[in-house]
Amino acid sequence: MSFGKTRKEADAQAVSTAMRVSVASIAVNLALSLLKLLAGLIAHSGAMISDAAHSASDVFSTFVVIIGVKLADKQPDKEHPYGHERLECVASVILAVVLAGTGIGIGLKGIQKITSADTADLAVPGALALAAAVISILVKELMFHYTRRAAYQINSGALLADAWHHRSDALSSVGSFAGILGARMGFPVLDPLASVIICVFIEKAAIDIFRDSMDKMVDKSCPEEKIEEIRKVILDTEGVLAIDELKTRLFGSKIYVELEIRMRASMTLVEAHHIAETVHDSIEKHFPEVKHCMVHVNPDEEEN
Numbered sequence: 001m002s003f004g005k006t007r008k009e010a011d012a013q014a015v016s017t018a019m020r021v022s023v024a025s026i027a028v029n030l031a032l033s034l035l036k037l038l039a040g041l042i043a044h045s046g047a048m049i050s051d052a053a054h055s056a057s058d059v060f061s062t063f064v065v066i067i068g069v070k071l072a073d074k075q076p077d078k079e080h081p082y083g084h085e086r087l088e089c090v091a092s093v094i095l096a097v098v099l100a101g102t103g104i105g106i107g108l109k110g111i112q113k114i115t116s117a118d119t120a121d122l123a124v125p126g127a128l129a130l131a132a133a134v135i136s137i138l139v140k141e142l143m144f145h146y147t148r149r150a151a152y153q154i155n156s157g158a159l160l161a162d163a164w165h166h167r168s169d170a171l172s173s174v175g176s177f178a179g180i181l182g183a184r185m186g187f188p189v190l191d192p193l194a195s196v197i198i199c200v201f202i203e204k205a206a207i208d209i210f211r212d213s214m215d216k217m218v219d220k221s222c223p224e225e226k227i228e229e230i231r232k233v234i235l236d237t238e239g240v241l242a243i244d245e246l247k248t249r250l251f252g253s254k255i256y257v258e259l260e261i262r263m264r265a266s267m268t269l270v271e272a273h274h275i276a277e278t279v280h281d282s283i284e285k286h287f288p289e290v291k292h293c294m295v296h297v298n299p300d301e302e303e304n
Helices: 002-042 046-072 086-116 127-154 157-184 190-217 224-235 269-286
Strands: 242-251 254-263 290-299
Touching (some): 002 127, 002 157, 086 157, 269 290
16 A cells, blocks of 8 residues: 555656646746747847747647646546546647647748748848857757756656757757858858758657657557566565566556566465565565556466
């Protein structure tokens, strides 16, 4: 019972952490999107305006994270006896689609500017746009590390997706800086070209987020390193002779474990049950992300 209580406390702390980080993300993205938009308009930089749109989309993305984490934390009910953890994966998929759409829009706008205008007629961005790009790079990179650390701490796919939104925004600003600097050095076409490069970075992040979310929705197994750690905990339990089968599957931010262990055939039912229960409790104690563990006992047929 104590393990269940610990898991509930951990889940509550995870939700609290996700909310705190999400509120910080919203505040930072609102401030940065406004700064970039003003800098882009005043300094005549299409790349910086595109960057502002990217930051603004991150505000919506963070709201999706909040909703996803809240729904995933709902307790199991009659219609959902295994819980709602996969709703966080749904939130991550939505984030990936939104991010991909934002990137495509930015890229198309940049291509349109390059192909439809004489490069001599393209406006040369002002120095304010350069300053805004530098500020954005520094702030968004800090937010990436802050959010990613929290995501790994609570094992949240949606929060990790939001972290990569911050990183893609930082990369966008790097592209903006290079484009704006090139335009000011006499190559104005580099400003819209930077928008196209930004699009590539954003699409890469969107694909990575989407693939990770789908892995957690189609019962992909845990990484081999995690499986080996679980295997060691099982074999270290006194009375376990061998592991006949060990299967794991990702269920949102949680892990389901099913295993068959071999014991002496001469054991009593009470002894075998006690060892199986010890294995079950040890796994949940060492791996808080394990939501459910099923242990099946096989008799050692080679025992004399």
